Amino acid sequence: MIFVVFLGFQACDQSEENTPDITQEEFPDLKIFLDRFETEAKRRGYNFNFSGLDIAYVNEIRLSDNRTFCGIGYTRHPQTGKRAVLISKSKNCDWANRSDIQRENLFFHEMGHAFLNLEHDDALMCDGKPLSIMTNAFNQFFIYKENEPNLREYYLDELFDRLAANEQCIDFGQNFNQDPVFFKNELPDPIWSSSNDDGNYQITRGVHSNTNTPYLEITSSGNGKNTGYIYRQLDMPNIPEGATVILRTKVNAENLEGPGVAIAMRVYDTRIGPTGASINESHTLTTEPNPVNGKLENHVLELQLPNFTRKTIFLIPFAVMMPGTKGQAFFDDFEILVEPK
Known part of the structure; x- marks a missing residue:
């Protein structure tokens, strides 16, 4: 089984309202988002030790097949053997001009891969929204917005506990009673x-x-x-x-x-x-x-x-x-x- 996961998308602009915008620097310390992840984990009963996790910027994320990505999460980095989250500084990803909440979206998605051992989940809600922040079918900079605190709360609940999705109306893509x-x-x-x-x-x-x-x-x-x-x-x-x-x-x-x-x-x-x-x-x-x-x-x-x-x-x-x-x-x-x- 392969536990290296990644993403690479372009996204549109958005502003922030309910989450303090404290990352106006082009490339702020990523520990800001790790600390925020830790806070959300503690709210849900988890106390984590991040000593085995590396987080860093890189100039570009390019795989051997020449695909480029804006973020990548490793449960075991091929060189260090440690969990790792890497964020690309590439102009195509435009991290320097992203809002705080957009950066949080991407960083939390990659933490889902690197720290929570989750793969991509492209299931949908009945209204067409992604069921999980771990989606690969949507732009991960925009899963939830600054004016959607309830949606943010749900996505983070589901990130730490997949059973949270059972509270939503889920689109299973078929009627199993008719087509099993x-x-x-x-x-x-x-x-x-x-x-x-x-x-x-x-x-x-x-x-x-x-x-x-x-x-x-x-x-x-x-x-x-x-x-x-x-x-x-x-x-x-x-x-x-x-x-x-x-x-x-x-x-x-x-x-x-x-x-x-x-x-x-x-x-x-x-x-x-x-x-x-x-x-x-x-x-x-x-x-x-x-x-x-x-x-x-x-x-x-x-x-x-x-x-x-x-x-x-x-x-x-x-x-x-x-x-x-x-x-x-x-x-x-x-x-x-x-x-x-």
């Missing part, structure tokens, strides 16, 4: 990862020629000493609180010899401690203790996660072939379904 499919394997989706145990498994994604439906395929000659698997990490899943989340697939195989195949789902949240948040595996569900083998025709494998919580930051479904299995297995209709409470 939250996620499914689609061939154009490139963001899949796999482990082939040093080549002992052949793992592919494709489309059946006769049905035009996508599949996950795992094949082995039986020499695998570890499991072979393919998975997809789903960040910040926008699923209703209390819903039942179901991982389901149909397995087809001519003659699987040995232990066989299985599915699994891992669920992660964060635990906030004095020196920042850590990633916590809250649930592990798997059929690996009871794999299936032999001749399989649309054999259904299913796992259920009851009582989903918005604290979840990662949801990871797996298709698995067990060590020592010989043969070819297709995982068809590999999908995640949601049943609202």
